[in-house]
Amino acid sequence: MCGIVGYFGFRRADEVLVSALKRLEYRGYDSWGIAIKTSKNKIVVYKRTGAIGDISEFELCDGCVGIGHTRWATHGKPSNVNAHPHTDCEGNIAVVHNGIISNFQRLRERLEGEGHNFASETDTEVIPHLIEKYCKEGLDYENAVMNTIKDLEGSYAFVSIKGDEDIMIACRYKSPLILGIGDGDFFFASDVTAILEYTNRVIYLEDGDIVIVSRDGYRIINGGVKVERSIETVPWSLREAEKGGYEHFMLKEIHENPRVIEDTLIEYLRGDEISIDVSFAVGVSDIVFVACGSSYHASLVGKYVIESLADIPVRVEYASEFNYHDSPLSRSLVIGITQSGETADTLEALRKAKRFGAKTLAITNVLGSTVTRIVDYVLYTRAGPEISVCATKTFIAQLMVLYIIALKLSTMPKSELRDFLDKLRRLPNKVRSILDEEASIRETAESLSNYENLMYIGRAIGYPIALEGALKMKEISYIHAEGYPAGELKHGPFALLGKSMPIIACVIRDNTYDIMLSNVKEVKARESPVIAIADKEDIEVEKFVDEVIRVPAVDAILTPVTYSVALQLLAYYTARKRGCEIDKPRHLAKSVTVE
Numbered sequence: 001m002c003g004i005v006g007y008f009g010f011r012r013a014d015e016v017l018v019s020a021l022k023r024l025e026y027r028g029y030d031s032w033g034i035a036i037k038t039s040k041n042k043i044v045v046y047k048r049t050g051a052i053g054d055i056s057e058f059e060l061c062d063g064c065v066g067i068g069h070t071r072w073a074t075h076g077k078p079s080n081v082n083a084h085p086h087t088d089c090e091g092n093i094a095v096v097h098n099g100i101i102s103n104f105q106r107l108r109e110r111l112e113g114e115g116h117n118f119a120s121e122t123d124t125e126v127i128p129h130l131i132e133k134y135c136k137e138g139l140d141y142e143n144a145v146m147n148t149i150k151d152l153e154g155s156y157a158f159v160s161i162k163g164d165e166d167i168m169i170a171c172r173y174k175s176p177l178i179l180g181i182g183d184g185d186f187f188f189a190s191d192v193t194a195i196l197e198y199t200n201r202v203i204y205l206e207d208g209d210i211v212i213v214s215r216d217g218y219r220i221i222n223g224g225v226k227v228e229r230s231i232e233t234v235p236w237s238l239r240e241a242e243k244g245g246y247e248h249f250m251l252k253e254i255h256e257n258p259r260v261i262e263d264t265l266i267e268y269l270r271g272d273e274i275s276i277d278v279s280f281a282v283g284v285s286d287i288v289f290v291a292c293g294s295s296y297h298a299s300l301v302g303k304y305v306i307e308s309l310a311d312i313p314v315r316v317e318y319a320s321e322f323n324y325h326d327s328p329l330s331r332s333l334v335i336g337i338t339q340s341g342e343t344a345d346t347l348e349a350l351r352k353a354k355r356f357g358a359k360t361l362a363i364t365n366v367l368g369s370t371v372t373r374i375v376d377y378v379l380y381t382r383a384g385p386e387i388s389v390c391a392t393k394t395f396i397a398q399l400m401v402l403y404i405i406a407l408k409l410s411t412m413p414k415s416e417l418r419d420f421l422d423k424l425r426r427l428p429n430k431v432r433s434i435l436d437e438e439a440s441i442r443e444t445a446e447s448l449s450n451y452e453n454l455m456y457i458g459r460a461i462g463y464p465i466a467l468e469g470a471l472k473m474k475e476i477s478y479i480h481a482e483g484y485p486a487g488e489l490k491h492g493p494f495a496l497l498g499k500s501m502p503i504i505a506c507v508i509r510d511n512t513y514d515i516m517l518s519n520v521k522e523v524k525a526r527e528s529p530v531i532a533i534a535d536k537e538d539i540e541v542e543k544f545v546d547e548v549i550r551v552p553a554v555d556a557i558l559t560p561v562t563y564s565v566a567l568q569l570l571a572y573y574t575a576r577k578r579g580c581e582i583d584k585p586r587h588l589a590k591s592v593t594v595e
């Protein structure tokens with residue numbers, strides 16, 4: 001959840017690190033810190049709680065080697081002391097770490113028994129102390145780090161510097177870490193957006209990699225032997241990771257939805273041919289989706305779409321639940337959806353799927369992310385970097401890939417397929433027209449902003465739309481919002497209905513239409529204000545509700561795209577009216593790398 005960076009070169013390290021950390025802030029941000037090796041070979045550490053800000057109080061910043069960290073607390077509350085970097089007893093070795101050292105308590109007790117004094121409550125602090133211990137026992141810095149990682153259990157990406165050594169050492173095991181290759185300088189980062197300003201040439205490090213960067217270049221060692229890793233050119237530009245005139249990244253990213261849909265279609269369609277290799281589906285009896293958050297909601301849409309178009313049984317599980325029971329999977333295809341490619345529960349679910357003999361496929365937005373090394377097959381979404389914590393364009397991109405998979409697996413006649421593809425191609429313009437009319441959604445949002453509770457309801461494919469709409473609303477506006485299958489309301493939630501509990505009803509003109517309208521009448525009868533989201537050709541719905549958010553008409557199966565974009569805007573403008581932070585909601589992080 002934390003973000004780490006390292007810089008080794010000729011520029012002022014403090015400036016590089018702070019700018020890189022600002023770009024990583026979305027990974028976690030209750031505190032931050034940097035450590036610089038000064039020209040006098042001293043390590044100076046500056047760390048504090050709160051957002052990454054100016055470094056004016058930090059005087060000794062003339063070094064060109066340093067490490068930085070933005071923290072999302074796991075072990076120990078957010079505080080200056082618990083913020084990284086952490087150092088050894090003498091303050092000569094500094095470390096930033098992302099991950100969890102699961103055996104830290106035992107290691108700490110052992111080290112304390114040997115006279116090491118600890119300053120923080122963190123698991124990370126054992127790392128500099130272990131390096132110090134091995135150095136004192138006579139090993140050189142590099143070998144001391146190698147010995148240290150033999151002691152560590154859990155997951156880590158860490159970068160370490162030592163005052164009296166002109167090298168930087170980084171290690172990766174089960175937490176993301178890349179090495180950026182600049183022009184005479186080197187960067188480490190949890191993800192590429194942090195360093196795009198300086199270089200787009202990166203190495204995606206593998207588990208077990210130890211990188212030693214010196215004035216002569218870099219070496220990568222794995223399992224005690226030197227290894228070569230290919231240098232990739234990142235296709236993202238810095239511009240894509242900037243706000244581009246929008247007030248928030250979230251709004252910019254919602255506005256990128258039409259482009260994202262187009263890019264996905266360009267990627268996976270060659271005329272009317274779908275250009276994905278579906279060998280992952282050969283011989284499978286069923287599909288199981290594992291995912292978290294918005295990716296879980298995309299999976300629920302995937303179930304509906306694949307079962308309707310391709311006639312294969314599909315189930316969907318929260319990755320965090322899937323990991324705790326045995327599952328018959330030997331003939332299954334397990335699909336993990338994860339925009340970041342780093343969500344710990346999803347990674348673990350896919351590892352389990354492999355252990356149980358399933359074929360595995362990942363749908364992810366991040367090239368070289370950890371998930372891509374775990375699974376048998378990968379399909380990329382083409383959303384570009386998503387900075388706002390709240391998933392918007394990556395969710396829409398996931399839906400697009402799911403339509404493509406379902407169509408490829410379906411046996412529908414060619415003419416029907418062509419028709420469907422035409423409808424997909426029309427989606428970008430449909431979404432553009434929603435964006436063109438965002439002012440009316442904004443008005444509705446502003447009228448919602450004084451409520452503290454909202455209920456989103458839907459049926460069939462409308463149910464995951466309701467769940468995702470409610471998730472967007474709660475995570476950025478802090479209004480308590482629930483998504484519910486409309487038919488379940490009578491089994492409890494009815495007790496909550498009344499003037500202070502507006503209902504957002506996802507009304508879709510399919511076989512659920514009449515029953516949804518009955519449900520709407522039932523909640524109206526209990527005095528809940530009702531806002532429907534419905535298509536422009538639905539002339540009935542407005543007779544039964546207080547307000548209608550209109551979207552262009554599409555086939556029911558495509559409503560997750562149009563309705564979700566409108567609900568993204570609804571959440572955005574509600575949060576904005578409430579003065580919320582939006583891109584960095586409290587307590588949340590974009591990439592959840594702890595289970």
Ligand code: G6P
Nearest residue numbers: 292293294295338339340343391
């Ligand atoms: C976090 C993010 C969500 C995301 C979820 C799953 O909670 O804030 O936006 O949906 O993680 O992330 P993933 O990267 O696996 O899709």
